Amino acid sequence: MxxxxxxxxxxxxxxxxxxxxxxxxxxxxxxxxxxxxxxxxxxxxxxxxxxxxxxxxxxxxxxxxxxxxxxxxxxxxxxSRRKQAAPAPVPEWVAPRIGSSWLLADVFADHSISIKAGCGWLPPDWHDQAGLPHALRQLSRVPISQMSAYGHPLGYRPLREHIACRLLEHGLEVEPDQILLTHGATQALDIVIRTLLRPGDHVAVEAPCYANLLQILALNRITVHTVPRTAEGVREETLEDLARRHPIRAMFVTTVLQNPTGASFSMAGAFRLLRLAERHAFLVVEDDTSRDLLPEPAPMLAALAGPSRVIYVSGFSKSVAPSIRVGYLACAKPLADPCARTKMSLGLTSAEVMERAVHHVLRDGRHVTYLRGIRERLRLAHDQVAAAMRAHGFEIWGEPGAGLFLWARPPAPRASGDGMIELTSQALKAGIWLAPGSYFDPDGREAGWLRFNVAYSGDPRLWSFFRRQATACLAGGTE
Missing domain, CATH: 1.10.10.10 (Winged helix-like DNA-binding domain superfamily/Winged helix DNA-binding domain)
Incomplete structure (x- = not known):
C-alpha cells in the first residue's frame, strides 16, 4: 500500500x-x-x-x-479502535476585556488579535530563520549525558564567558562568575529585587517605565517613587529631591531604547545620573535588553561606573527569540552568590538547553548580519509609522529611528482619561491591541499616550481604525 x-x-x-x-x-x-x-x-x-x-x-x-x-x-x-473525535468547532470570536490580567498574561496566549500594535516583541517572521534552527540542530548532536543534570547555578559557563567578552567590548570588565544566567531578563530583575530589597524599601523608577517591573515591585511590596523620563535620561531635579526626602535604595532605568518611549540616554545624562547615585549612595539597576537593536554606540552605565554601583541586566528576547527565555545579570562579586541563591530558591537552575542554543547562535557569524538587517527593517518601519502618525494628527514623544517603540498620543478628545479606555476597548473589538499609557505608570494614571510597536503598526487597518474613530469623535459619538 x-x-x-x-x-x-x-x-x-x-x-x-x-x-x-x-x-x-x-x-x-x-x-x-x-x-x-x-x-x-x-x-x-x-x-x-x-x-x-x-x-x-x-x-x-x-x-x-x-x-x-x-x-x-x-x-x-x-x-486504534477508539472513536476519533471530530474537529472542535471554531468558537465565535469575542473581543477580550482590557485589563491588567489580559495585558500581563492572557495576551501572550491570545492569537485572536490580528494587529498587535501594542505588543513588545518582533514579528515571528522577522526572526533569524537560519541561525536558531541551525543551533537547535547542533544541540541535537550533543550527547544526552552532557545535558541530563540540572546544570551550574550560575548557568552554562561557555555562554557566561561569551557574555563577559561582549561586555568588555563596551568597557564593562566582569568575570564569568560575576554573571548569572536567568530565565529571561524579567527574572533577572525579580532576582535583584528579592535579593537586595525588603518590603517597604524605597526605590525610584522612570515614568513611564517597563510595565512588568512595576508588577514585580508591587508583588514584593516595595515603595515606588517616579522620576520623569526625558529625551536624554531622567529628570535629575526630581530624583535629587526624592533622594533627599526618602532613603532611596535603588534606581531602575533603561539606558537604551527604553520601553515604552524608545528613548536612549545621552552621555551627559548618564554621567548626571551616576553622580546622583554616588552622592546619595543608591544602586542603579540598568535594564539593557534592546542594545543589540541600536545601530550606533550608546552609554552603558555599568561600564561607566562599574558593577559595584550598577547592576546590569540584559537578555536575548529581542536579538534571538522571545521563546528562548535566556537573560542574565552582571554584578559585583559579593552580590553574585546571594543572587544565585535567590535564583535557586525560586526555581533551581535555568534551562541549560536554551543557554546552549543561545551560545550557538551568538557564535555563528551570520548573527551579526541578521542583526544589521533587523536594524534596517526597524529604521524603515519607524519612518513609515511616524509618517502615518503625523498624517493622523498624533503627538510623537520622540523619534529614535531605532528599536521597537514609539510613544505617541492621538489627538483630542480621545487623549486622556476614560477616552483612552474607550479607545482601547473599541480597538480590541476591531482586532487591534493598543497599549495605553496607564499600563506603564505605577499609579495607573492616564495621560493619553500609547505605546506603538513599529514592526506591527504599519498595517493600513490600524490607521483606518483611527480615521473612523476621529470621524466618530467629530460627529459627537463613538463607533
Whole structure:
C-alpha cells in the first residue's frame, strides 16, 4: 500500500518523519486505514516508500502517542479502535476585556488579535530563520549525558564567558562568575529585587517605565517613587529631591531604547545620573535588553561606573527569540552568590538547553548580519509609522529611528482619561491591541499616550481604525 510520495527537498520540505506521520493520519481520518486494521510492518512500509526503518518507526510511535495507533510488544501496529473525535468547532470570536490580567498574561496566549500594535516583541517572521534552527540542530548532536543534570547555578559557563567578552567590548570588565544566567531578563530583575530589597524599601523608577517591573515591585511590596523620563535620561531635579526626602535604595532605568518611549540616554545624562547615585549612595539597576537593536554606540552605565554601583541586566528576547527565555545579570562579586541563591530558591537552575542554543547562535557569524538587517527593517518601519502618525494628527514623544517603540498620543478628545479606555476597548473589538499609557505608570494614571510597536503598526487597518474613530469623535459619538 503506497500512501504518499516523500518530498526530499531538504530546505523547504517537512522532515520525512513529519511527512510519514501526516500521510498515515490522513489515511486514518479518511478511513483508508480503518479501525483495527493492521499496518504494514516497519520494514515493509520503509521498502514501499523508500524510507529508513528509523523514519517509519518514529512516525508510528508518534501516532501511538497521539492515540491513533495501538501497539503491543512483539506484535504489529494497528489503527486504534477508539472513536476519533471530530474537529472542535471554531468558537465565535469575542473581543477580550482590557485589563491588567489580559495585558500581563492572557495576551501572550491570545492569537485572536490580528494587529498587535501594542505588543513588545518582533514579528515571528522577522526572526533569524537560519541561525536558531541551525543551533537547535547542533544541540541535537550533543550527547544526552552532557545535558541530563540540572546544570551550574550560575548557568552554562561557555555562554557566561561569551557574555563577559561582549561586555568588555563596551568597557564593562566582569568575570564569568560575576554573571548569572536567568530565565529571561524579567527574572533577572525579580532576582535583584528579592535579593537586595525588603518590603517597604524605597526605590525610584522612570515614568513611564517597563510595565512588568512595576508588577514585580508591587508583588514584593516595595515603595515606588517616579522620576520623569526625558529625551536624554531622567529628570535629575526630581530624583535629587526624592533622594533627599526618602532613603532611596535603588534606581531602575533603561539606558537604551527604553520601553515604552524608545528613548536612549545621552552621555551627559548618564554621567548626571551616576553622580546622583554616588552622592546619595543608591544602586542603579540598568535594564539593557534592546542594545543589540541600536545601530550606533550608546552609554552603558555599568561600564561607566562599574558593577559595584550598577547592576546590569540584559537578555536575548529581542536579538534571538522571545521563546528562548535566556537573560542574565552582571554584578559585583559579593552580590553574585546571594543572587544565585535567590535564583535557586525560586526555581533551581535555568534551562541549560536554551543557554546552549543561545551560545550557538551568538557564535555563528551570520548573527551579526541578521542583526544589521533587523536594524534596517526597524529604521524603515519607524519612518513609515511616524509618517502615518503625523498624517493622523498624533503627538510623537520622540523619534529614535531605532528599536521597537514609539510613544505617541492621538489627538483630542480621545487623549486622556476614560477616552483612552474607550479607545482601547473599541480597538480590541476591531482586532487591534493598543497599549495605553496607564499600563506603564505605577499609579495607573492616564495621560493619553500609547505605546506603538513599529514592526506591527504599519498595517493600513490600524490607521483606518483611527480615521473612523476621529470621524466618530467629530460627529459627537463613538463607533
Amino acid at each position: 503506497i500512501l504518499f510520495e516523500p518530498d526530499r527537498r531538504r530546505k523547504t520540505a517537512p522532515t520525512l518523519v513529519d511527512q510519514t506521520a501526516a500521510a498515515l493520519e490522513s489515511a486514518i481520518r479518511a478511513h483508508t486505514l480503518r479501525p483495527g486494521m493492521a499496518l504494514p510492518s516497519i520494514r515493509q512500509f520503509a521498502r514501499d516508500h523508500g524510507l529508513s526503518t528509523f523514519t517509519v518507526m518514529a512516525a508510528y510511535n508518534r501516532l501511538v502517542a497521539r492515540g491513533l495507533l495501538q501497539s503491543r510488544p512483539g506484535a504489529d501496529f494497528r489503527v
